[in-house]
Amino acid sequence: MLCGIVTFFQPQLTVVFLGFVTVLLLYRKTWRRVYCSCVNLPRDVHFTYHSLAFMIQFKYWEYKTMTPPKVFQQFVRKHPDKPAFIHEDKVWTFQQVEDWSNQVANYMKGLGVKRGDCVALFMEGRPEYPAVWLGVAKIGGVTSLINTNQTGIVLQRCIEISEAKWIVYGTELSKSLGEITGDLKVKKILYIGNGTPVEGSVSLVAETANQSKLAPIKDMNAASMGENLLYIYTSGTTGLPKAAIMTHARFTVASLAGKGLLNIKNEDIVYTALPLYHTAGGVLGVGQVILGGSTQVIRSKFSASNFFKDCVKYKCTVAQYIGEICRFLLATPQSPADRQHCLRLMYGNGLRVQVWKDFAKRFQIPQIAEFYGATEGNSNTVNAWNQLGSVGYIPFFLKVFFxxxxxxxxxxxxxxxxxxxxxxxxxxxxxxxxxxxxxxxxxxxxxxxxxxxxxxxxxxxxxxxxxxxxxxxxxxxxxxxxxxxxxxxxxxxxDTFRWRGENVATSEVEGIIYRIIGLKDSTVYGVEIPHVEGRAGMAAILDKNGEVDLVKLKDGLKKHLPAYARPLFLRILKDIPMTGTFKIQKVKLQNEGYNPSSIPDPLYFFDQKADQYRLLDQNLYNDIVNNVIKL
Incomplete structure (x- = not known):
């Protein structure tokens, strides 16, 4: 009987089956989307949950006007003796940071710093760094975080565009600051550190010693989430470094978003060997202390040989990186510390796929979270799911609202x-x-x-x-x-490229070259070097009569630009390609690269050991692209 039923319905079943196959073939894209949505479901649920939790927390703080200094005070009351910042063998507890930042606030108010006024901070990473800007914020002031690599006219410009009337600096940078103090129009310069200070500057530690440790509550209550908190410098697309505005709300959003999706907890110890004048170390790192109650270990300067040793020493559970750091770490000799650490998460940006897999395997890092974003931007994303090479994602079912x-x-x-x-x-x-x-x-x-x-x-x-x-x-x-x-x-x-973890504004470098050698037509762009993160700087200079003095150019670049912004390659042109509107065809030059076998113009490479520009021949070129010469 069953066989009879099957025989009776066989034609109909065949039609249904063929129809089903036809629909799949015609609408395979739809079915593929359904499949992808199912695969993404755990990720999307995770994202939605933490996004809602983040928004609720932020809206509550916004409603209560809980600015970062106020949130920090909650953690001070909760665990005053817990380490907030650790630097070398020095430990600053939450209470110590609160007390000294209050003394800074009261002292700065006595100097005449009012709401909206700016104080420039020029110092390497240490616990005093966030404590200074936290104190300035408590009286409604703004702190401009100056890149410690800047010198000369660029450093002067960074201070001037922020309209800072007070400067706090570390004595390790006395030489750079001392070269421009005569040209600055500031009211007072204060130093921190044991080195030789700039003439006329006074010790901030000594000046604040007798100040009250009580918080300026009235000033803090007058604050709003929309007020400016920090100025963080970014190259942008043209011109000299620009002061991007970081409001109290923006700082909160950046810190909270990472905290939620990456599940950074208050018991975590975060290792930061990045500069605190950048958003990565100074906001996404420091923010875990200010708004999350975590502990941050600060190292003033990155050391590849000590990175994991430090993580072991301080029992760090989370660490920050930029792509260059991971490459340098991978190049170090094998060490027991490679796997003795207890890191469960590393987060940062600029990690190449080629390095990512080997890095995670060698150092046994359970989770690497790569993020994308600009300091001033609103198009920031984070990859919290270990997806190799990804910098974030756009949720499919929220695409309309994203x-x-x-x-x-x-x-x-x-x-x-x-x-x-x-x-x-x-x-x-x-x-x-x-x-x-x-x-x-x-x-x-x-x-x-x-x-x-x-x-x-x-x-x-x-x-x-x-x-x-x-x-x-x-x-x-x-x-x-x-x-x-x-x-x-x-x-x-x-007109911006990234090298050594820093953004380089090409027009800034072009302006310096013009000042040094006086040639009107020159252009700067970034070129790729195999297996090296970012793009190295290359300058194409029009020199019809052989007037370029390479020694003078090298000395001028060293004087006016930080190392990462100096062109690694030079191309000397007899004629320079222009568009119909008399603009240099930078893209054409960039695509041509720096291979002497295909470029008839003289090419030069900056030899760091010899401290000079060398003629780039085929043998030298091969050594560079094959990584025989380490960059």
């Missing part, structure tokens, strides 16, 4: 492409595009505070992006999204 998008750009000009409706064109899956963040100033995650320079702020805003009348932050970076929503960094557009 403020981040990839849009198509012209490959030559890197300008956004627009459709017939005048709006930007979204990228398809697997298509590289410019990452932009929709600006909604009434939402904490989508706010764009920009720079101190309002003109620079306007240049970073795109109009009519998704709908008529809207605006978005132009990151200047090219990313790609895969079918699972993961994002991968591809390239950096504009």
């Amino acid at each position: 403020p981040i998008r990839l849009i198509r750009v012209n490959e030559e000009t890197m300008e956004p492409l627009r459709g017939k409706d005048g709006l930007c064109i979204p990228c398809q899956i697997g298509e590289p595009g410019l990452i932009v963040g929709k600006i909604s100033n009434d939402k904490a995650l989508s706010r764009f505070n920009g720079y101190v320079d309002e003109d620079a702020t306007r240049k970073k805003i795109l109009k009519d992006v998704f709908t008529k009348g809207d605006s978005a932050f132009n990151s200047g970076d090219i990313l790609m999204e895969d079918e699972f929503g993961y994002l991968y960094f591809k390239d950096r557009t504009g």
Whole structure:
């Protein structure tokens, strides 16, 4: 009987089966999306849970006007004797940080620092660093975090654009600051440290010794989450370093988002060998102490040989990195400390896929969290799921509400492409595009505070992006999204490239070259070196009559630029390619690279050991690209 039933329905079953196969073939993209959504479900639930928890926490603090100094005080009351910051053999407890930051606040108020006034901080990483800006924040002031690599006119410019009238510096930087103090219009210069101070400066430690340790409650209660907290310098896409605005709200968002998705707890000990003037170490690191109650171990300068030894010594459970750090660590000899540590998480940015896998395997790091973002931007993402090479992701089911998008750009000009409706064109899956963040100033995650320079702020805003009348932050970076929503960094557009973990503004370097050798036509760009993170600087200089003095150029670059910003390669041109509008064809020169076998122009390479520019021949080129010469 059963056989009879099957025989009776066999034609119908065949039709159904063939129809089912046809639907799968016709709508395989839909089914693939369903499959990807199912695979992503645990990740998306994790993201949604922590995002909601983060928003609830932030909204509560915003409603209560719980600025970072106020949140920090909660942890002081909770565990006053717990280490907040550890530096070498010095331990600062939460209570000690609170007390001295209050003394700084009361002293600065006595100097005349008012709400909105700026104090420049020029010092290497140590516990006093966050304590100084925390104290300034308690009276409503703003602290500009000056890059310790800056010298000369660039250092002077960084201080001037912040309109700082007071400077706090470390005596390890006395030489750099002393060279420009005569040109600065400031009211007072204060130092920290045991080195030789700049003439006319006074000790901040001595000046604050007799100040009250009571918090300036009245000033703290007058604060708002929208007020400026820090100025953090970024190269941007053009010009000298720009002072990006970090508000109390922005600092809170950046710290809380990482804390939630990465599950950094108050019992964690975070190791930071990054400079505290950057967002990574100074916000995402320090923020875990201020807003999370964790402990941070600060190392003033990165040391590859001591990185994991320090992690073992201080029993660190979390560590920060930039891509260069991981490469340097991987190049060190094998050591017992490689696996004696108790790190469960390392987070940072700039880690290449080629290094990632080997690094995690050798040092037995359970989780690596790579993030993407700009200090001033609102298009920040984080990869909290160990996805190899990814810098974050866009949740598929929240895509409509998510403020981040990839849009198509012209490959030559890197300008956004627009459709017939005048709006930007979204990228398809697997298509590289410019990452932009929709600006909604009434939402904490989508706010764009920009720079101190309002003109620079306007240049970073795109109009009519998704709908008529809207605006978005132009990151200047090219990313790609895969079918699972993961994002991968591809390239950096504009006039900025990244080298040695630092952003280099090409127009800044071009300006210095012009000042040194007086040649009108020169251009600077970044070029790739195999198996080395970032792009090395290369300068193409028009020199028809052989007037370039390479020794003078080298000495001038060393005087006016930090090491990471000095061009590693030079190309001397008899003629320079121009566009129809008389702009140098930088992309063409960049694509041609620095291979002497294909470039007829004289090429030079900066030999650090010999401290000179050497003629780049084929043998030297081969040594560079094959990593015989270590960079």
